[in-house]
Amino acid sequence: NRPCHVTVLGEEYPTDHMTNISPTIVSKLPLKLHTQPSHPLSTLRALIESHFPSYAHLSSLSPLVTPYQNFDLLSFPADHPGRSVTDSYYVNKDLMLRTHTSAHEVEVFGRGETKWLLTADVYRRDEIDGSHYPVFHQTEGARIVSANSAGMKEIEEDNERLAAHLERSSIEIEDVPHLSPMNPCQPAHDPKHTELIAKNLKLSLNSLMLHLFGGRVGATAQNPLKVRWIEATFPWTTPSFEVEVFFRGKWLEILGCGVIYQPTLDNANVSDKLGWAFGLGLERIAMVLYSIPDIRLFWSQDPRFLSQFKQGEITTFKPYSKYPACFKDVSFWLPEGQTLHENDFCDLVRDIAGDVVEDVKLASLIDDFTHPKTNRKSLCYRINYRSMDSRSLSNDEANSLNTQVVSCLRDRFRVVIR
Ligand code: PHE
Numbered sequence: 487n488r489p490c491h492v493t494v495l496g497e498e499y500p501t502d503h504m505t506n507i508s509p510t511i512v513s514k515l516p517l518k519l520h521t522q523p524s525h526p527l528s529t530l531r532a533l534i535e536s537h538f539p540s541y542a543h544l545s546s547l548s549p550l551v552t553p554y555q556n557f558d559l560l561s562f563p564a565d566h567p568g569r570s571v572t573d574s575y576y577v578n579k580d581l582m583l584r585t586h587t588s589a590h591e592v593e594v595f596g597r598g599e600t601k602w603l604l605t606a607d608v609y610r611r612d613e614i615d616g617s618h619y620p621v622f623h624q625t626e627g628a629r630i631v632s633a634n635s636a637g638m639k640e641i642e643e644d645n646e647r648l649a650a651h652l653e654r655s656s657i658e659i660e661d662v663p664h665l666s667p668m669n670p671c672q673p674a675h676d677p678k679h680t681e682l683i684a685k686n687l688k689l690s691l692n693s694l695m696l697h698l699f700g701g702r703v704g705a706t707a708q709n710p711l712k713v714r715w716i717e718a719t720f721p722w723t724t725p726s727f728e729v730e731v732f733f734r735g736k737w738l739e740i741l742g743c744g745v746i747y748q749p750t751l752d753n754a755n756v757s758d759k760l761g762w763a764f765g766l767g768l769e770r771i772a773m774v775l776y777s778i779p780d781i782r783l784f785w786s787q788d789p790r791f792l793s794q795f796k797q798g799e800i801t802t803f804k805p806y807s808k809y810p811a812c813f814k815d816v817s818f819w820l821p822e823g824q825t826l827h828e829n830d831f832c833d834l835v836r837d838i839a840g841d842v843v844e845d846v847k848l849a850s851l852i853d854d855f856t857h858p859k860t861n862r863k864s865l866c867y868r869i870n871y872r873s874m875d876s877r878s879l880s881n882d883e884a885n886s887l888n889t890q891v892v893s894c895l896r897d898r899f900r901v902v903i904r
Contacts, residue, residue: 494550494577504576507583510836511575511609514621515583519784520605521545524797526772527623527784531605532798534625534766537697541627542602547590549583549607556582556589559753560722572827575609575620583609587626587765588722591746595630595754600761603627605768611829614836615845619781623768629686630751630761633679637759641682648689656706657696660714661688662727669717669725674748679760683745684725687762688715691743695731702775702800718742722750723763733774741766776803780874782841788875809873812884815849816892817866818901819857826899831867834894839887842879844872864904 488505491498495515520527535543553576557569567573568585575583584590587606594602605625612618631637662669664684671677695713712732720726723744730737743764751759769781776795778784783791783803790806820826828848835843849866857864869891871884895901 492577495548499577499581502578504571504579506571506611506833507575507577508833508837510833510840511583511620514607514785515549517785518546518607520607520623520768524792524795525784526776526778526795526800527768529795529797529800530768530772530775531623531625533698533800534605534627534694535603537694538601538603538627540601541629542599544590544594544602544604545606547593547604547606549609550577550581551584551589552580553582555592556584556586559592559750560588561747561749562721566721572829573611575611585610587624588763590626591628591722591750591763592754595628595751595756600631600759601629611833613828613846614832614843615847616780616782617770617773619769619785620833620836622781624765625768626763626765628746628761628763629690630746630756630759633758633760638679638682641686645682645685645689648686648693652689652692652696655696655700656710657692657700658710658712659688659692660712662715662717664688665725666717669719669727672724672745672748675745675760680725680745683760683762687743687745687764688727690762691729691741691764695729695740698771698775699731699733718744720744722747738770738774740771775800778803779805780844782844782874785841786875809878811844812871812879812881814869814871814884814888815866816869816888816895817849817864817904818895819862819864819904821900821902822861824899825863826865826901830899831895834898835869835891838890838894839869839871841875842871842873842887844870844874846870862902866904 488501490501492501494512519525520531522528574585586608587604590604603625607621608624609621612620631640664681665671671680692713696711700711714730716728718726718728720742724747726744728742729740731740741764746761746763751757794803832846835846847868849868871879871887873879892903
């Protein structure tokens with residue numbers, strides 16, 4: 487009984503067995519927080535862009551992409567879990583919401599861009615808590631050069647410039663080799679070229695980390711900014727790395743990156759070039775830079791949130807009163823043999839209660855059991871309703887939302903409430 491069409495960004499699309507895009511998600515698509523003046527995500531985008539002044543700065547690509555763009559052009563295997571309807575949002579089997587900004591790499595390289603940044607909203611189905619939200623923002627950055635001596639000379643000169651700059655700065659880098667057995671050179675590449683590109687990638691990003699965090703930790707020779715490189719794997723880069731920064735007593739995961747896998751560049755018709763790409767999540771960085779404690783706040787329309795920020799300035803968020811939490815338990819039996827993915831439960835709750843839900847937890851393992859005689863499975867979720875905006879949520883309102891959750895759960899998943 488699903489509707490046969492769904493309207494997304496003003497266009498109608500046919501639905502099918504893969505359709506799982508929810509009204510809550512559809513409502514986020516036009517917002518583009520990263521371009522809203524004064525919004526923390528917009529200031530962070532601009533701060534990153536200002537560090538790469540000679541790069542093209544893109545920020546208005548549509549979130550609708552094909553699974554082919556999001557996965558296949560980037561060499562994701564056919565059975566990659568990210569493709570499943572429990573992890574990603576589909577308009578229908580041929581159209582989805584990008585799960586990362588890398589989905590645009592082939593398109594942007596194909597247009598002839600060689601040095602670019604792209605900031606955009608990305609979508610992943612997820613649980614509900616203070617640091618997870620099904621929409622977040624990423625900045626992708628990439629640079630490619632000709633795979634010949636001219637291209638390598640350009641990289642070498644840039645490496646010297648960047649190394650000299652970092653030499654004079656208070657930064658301590660825990661590095662890994664550019665290449666290793668786990669993180670090998672690609673068959674299509676000369677290892678000497680790969681080393682130069684990987685070095686340029688590391689120097690460029692170490693310098694970006696200094697730009698974003700250096701001033702704010704008050705890095706000095708005795709107390710330098712600490713950056714750590716870790717080997718990683720991504721289907722469209724080899725070698726691949728992750729970068730972490732030590733900030734306020736914790737290692738923060740900042741970004742993923744690597745030397746672009748040549749088939750990706752072949753797909754963009756730039757086989758004669760090679761280079762690097764990175765992708766970083768804006769919310770996680772903005773949360774620590776601005777001391778924003780809950781990821782839902784980025785979506786707040788409350789003037790007490792929005793009026794605190796000015797474009798181009800990073801200031802410490804002053805929390806306003808938190809309203810009391812209101813916990814409601816939802817316990818139910820699933821029909822025999824049926825399962826319910828936590829992400830399906832969370833999307834249902836978001837559609838009814840929106841950002842009034844602070845978190846959803848599987849209440850206890852004792853309550854996640856299968857009845858020995860009837861073979862039915864029981865689940866219990868604890869929903870924390872708490873308004874982050876203008877006013878307190880009354881117990882009556884929380885009850886009414888919870889009643890709607892329960893009845894929707896019954897209709898949609900045929901569960902029996904305990
Ligand atoms: N797209 C990756 C992510 O979302 C990050 C990445 C970008 C990794 C570019 C390598 C190169 O985690």
